[in-house]
Amino acid sequence: MMSDSEKKGLVFNVQGYSIQDGPGIRTTVFLKGCPLTCLWCSNPESQLFHSDILHSTTKCVRCYRCVNLCKKGAISLPKNPGAEDAFPIINHKICAKCDDHTCVYGCYESALSDVGKLMTVDEVMDILLADAPFFQQSGGGVTLSGGEPLLHDEFCRALFKECRNQYIHTAIETCGYVPWEKMKPVMEFTDLALFDVKHMNSETHKKLTGVPNELILSNLQKILTETKTAVTIRVPVIPGANDSDENMHATAEFAVKVGVRNVDIMPYHRLGTGKYAGLGREYPLGLDVTELPKERVKEIQEIYQSHGIICNVGG
Ligand code: SF4
Ligand code: SF4
Structure with missing residues (x-):
């Protein structure tokens, strides 16, 4: 049987000095493959479960x-x-x-x-341990992102278990669309889940991302009731797709109902559009969608605050 240190994940980037992916200074490990196909995805190279x-x-x-x-x-x-x-x-x-x-x-x-290289837990830990002094000084740690890191659940669990052994804080960015049986064992070694909620209406969610939202919302509730992992909800705010007052209020009400106090809103940006041409693909959202005005971002932040939520604006 393969030991934990030999377990492999398909990594497409390791980014040091990240300040948007959880508390403090972090090293973010991006894993390839995603069960969603969000129209606005800014990392299209992350979507397929093989190298590109x-x-x-x-x-x-x-x-x-x-x-x-x-x-x-x-x-x-x-x-x-x-x-x-x-x-x-x-x-x-x-x-x-x-x-x-x-x-x-x-x-x-x-x-x-x-884009995409199979790496063992040992190989990734070597990189993380070199960055450990930054984590200690800043209250940071490691974040797994993607794609959807939980598609590589055994790798994630083994890596986070080793991080725990080394007293490194662990966070995971997840779209939530994986079976609970895969998610739960990883949560045992996860300090913080940065959990995406893209739309509260399941039909609209499917139109925007390719999948309905029931499994996602159910998994989020289970993290809160069955594990010790802290949760911050992350809402990518996409003009014309999910940015209505109605959807923002519905998301805030859901957060309050399940007991999440922190919501990060992530205003739409167009940084990933050029990558689509490099992969021989078209940008599915279309190039006429513009970034949100600052005033609208503030209004949305105030909607969450009106429900008693601590709402930060992420990048
Ligand atoms: S483009 Fe050709 S050489 Fe390059 S990876 Fe594909 S098959 Fe191989
Ligand atoms: S045509 Fe472009 S991609 Fe191909 S070998 Fe020359 S520089 Fe590289």
């Missing part, structure tokens, strides 16, 4: 070397080679995600990258 090839149009110099490097025929010349916007065309359906990543290592401009 990401192309950067800002780094690419259109040398087309990669076309010949790929022996699977997954990269082809554009219609008008040499033109300013004529980048190589990557067929992500044909791409075999080959282990040696010939295209990635053969691109002298680093315009191609492989």
Whole structure:
């Protein structure tokens, strides 16, 4: 049987010095794969449960070397080679995600990258322990994010168990859409759950994210009643999707009912839109959605405060 330290998760980023992912200075480990497909997702490279090839149009110099490097025929010349916007065309359906990543290592401009690497608990702990002095000074710790980290539940549990052994605070960002049997064992070693609530109406939730919300709300209540993990609800606020007064009041009432005192609102931003083109995908929310005015963010914050909730605005 595999030991805890050998358990693996598909990691696509480890970000030190994070200040938005829980208390203090944190190191955030992003795991790949998500059961939701939120229209506004700013980390589309996190959604699939396997590695992806990401192309950067800002780094690419259109040398087309990669076309010949790929022996699977997954990269082809554009219609008008040499033109300013004529980048190589990557067929992500044909791409075999080959282990040696010939295209990635053969691109002298680093315009191609492989997103997602299987890492053991030991390998990730080495990184976290190097950052531990920052955690101690700031009251920080480690946060698991994604994607949905709980799709890698055994890895999460083993990593957090080791963090507990090292007195490192543990937080997890979750969309909540995993079976309770997978979530509960991880919560045993989780100090704080940053738990997304995207819409209180299940049908609308399904339209926006691809899944209904019953399992999510039920899991949130179970964390509060069956574990010692603290919960902060996180609400991504997306103009025209879930930002109505009605939905904000309904979310606040739910928080009060289940006994959550902290809600972070996360105003919509467009930072991830460029990644869709690099993955050969379209941005599903559409590019005409604009960021929320500051006054509206304040109004929404006041809605939560009117229910007696401590409401912070996150990034
Ligand atoms: S991705 Fe790299 S190898 Fe391919 S055309 Fe761009 S710069 Fe050249
Ligand atoms: S990962 Fe392999 S199959 Fe995919 S584009 Fe690169 S070389 Fe081709």
